[in-house]
Amino acid sequence: MAPGTENLSAVLYGISDLRLEQREVKKPGDHDVLLRMGQVGICGSDVSYLTKGRIGDFIVKDPMVLGHEAAGTVVECGSKVTNLKCGDRVAIEPGVPCRRCDFCKGGRYNLCKKVFFCATPPDDGNLCQYYLHDADFCFKLPDHVTLEEGAFLEPLSVGVHAARRAGVTLGSRVLICGAGPIGLVSMMAARSMGATSICITDISESRLQFAKSQGADAVVLVKPGSDDKLLADAVEEQMGGVRPDITIECSGAESSIRLAILATESGGVVVLVGLGPPEVKVPMVDAAVREVDIRGIFRYANCYPLALNLIASGRVDVKPLITHRFSLTEAREAFETARTGAGGAVKVMINCEI
Ligand code: NAD
Ligand code: ZN
Known part of the structure; x- marks a missing residue:
């Protein structure tokens, strides 16, 4: 399929200023592939850039294409690309590191300081019709894996990295x-x-019910102002009288990080995934004297192949998490649904094949 000349793109100009506009269709360099974009999921970070114009020190100063949870179809290959061919459907790993620094050479390329990352300013994302990417950061999907599932490899890779670090x-x-x-x-x-x-x-009963439907063995509802220690006891009770040996914190809320530390069994591990305020008050001495290790994660490295395997083998089913679907021309409505969580939205997907 020959690439078209139109490239409708969802471009963020500033706070609450998302525009659909035409951008050029680029020619692939030697090691790139040109992709006809298929599905792009909306992530909380896309919503933060839209509503706040920044995440920490990353500030949207120039117009930026949103989107980084994505999959598409190869329509043109650079002259030196050997791993893919036209027509291949691929998941796009959105961060391309420098490949030369010590972090890259050591395999922890997510810590590379010169990484290109889709929709992290100033780098453009892929919520558009045509997008160029390095071929070696594209992962061919088996026929039975959908482009929506391919797009889901991005957040799933965060989960895989968190579970591995834990x-x-x-x-x-x-x-x-x-x-x-x-x-x-x-x-x-x-x-x-x-x-x-x-x-x-x-803190949401409906989110807990959804988690149960997806396989959680137990749930604990956190009410505003709840006592940390009582909550930790409630977790222990729900887990059959034993404390977790691993806690993966995915809210970023200060009180939740406190609970993560207090609830974890001595000698256990807390992994901080949620990104909330830059400084938080936590019971560090309790963690220290009980040898609870606290580890952070930043995105992921070397996780796409395993995430793809989990989906392709049927061990993980992310499809029920996709609750809302929109077309690229409806990008603003899609973002509104993701922002408000209207209709019990969990993952909002945008179809770019218009
Ligand atoms: P989300 O906002 O959809 O989900 C957060 C959930 O936490 C919500 O369901 C919310 O109700 C719940 N919550 C809020 N306060 C709570 C509390 N005190 N106790 C328990 N639950 C509470 O966001 P998401 O897309 O699932 O992302 C989760 C976090 O992970 C965000 O902070 C995001 O920035 C972060 N993140 C980090 C990385 C990384 O590389 N470290 C990558 C992706 C996302
Ligand atoms: Zn590097």
Whole structure:
């Protein structure tokens, strides 16, 4: 299929200023592929750039195409591309690192300081009709894996990285704090890596019910102003009288990070995935004297192949998480649904094949 000349793109100009406009269709360099975009999921970070114009030190100063949870079809290959051919359907790993620094050479390329990352200013994302990407950061999807599932490899990779950093293994008892899309994919990744008991928290009863429908063994509803220690006891009670040896915090809320530390069994691990305020008050001495390790994660590295395997093998089913679908021309409505969570929205998907 020859590429078209029109390239409708969802471009963020500033706070609450998302425009659909035509952009050029670029020619692939030697190692690039040109993709006809298929499905793009909306992530909380896309919504933050739209509503606040920034995430921490990343500030939208120039117009930027949104979108980084994406999959598409190869329509043109650079002269040196050998891993893909026209017509291949691929998931796009949105971060392309420099490949030369010590982090890249050591395999922790998510820590590369010169990474290009879709829809992190100033880098354009792929919520558009045609998009160029490095061929080696595109992963061919088997025929039975849909482009929507391909787009979902991005958040699922966050869950895989979190579960790996946590050391989830056969028999792990895992607490997940926050039942948003990232909490849910972390739960699914932990389950597929062998966790036998999973409890999940949220401040929303409906999100907890949804988490239960997706396989959580136990849930704990967090009410505003709840006492941390009582909540930690409630987690223990829900987990059959034992504390989790791993907690994956996926809300970013200060009180939830506190709970994550207090609830985790001595000698256990807390992984911080949620990104909330830059500084938080937490019971650090309690963590220290009980040898609870606190680890952060930043995106993921080397996780797309495993995430794809989990979906392709049927061990993880992300399809129920896709609650709303829109077309690229309806991008503004799609973002409004993602922002408000209207209609119980979990993952909002945008179809770019218009
Ligand atoms: P989300 O906002 O959809 O989900 C967060 C969930 O946490 C919501 O369901 C909310 O009700 C719940 N919550 C809020 N306060 C809570 C509390 N005190 N206790 C328990 N639950 C609470 O967001 P998401 O898309 O699922 O992402 C989750 C977090 O992960 C965000 O902070 C996001 O920035 C972060 N994130 C980090 C990385 C990384 O690389 N570290 C990557 C992706 C996302
Ligand atoms: Zn690098």
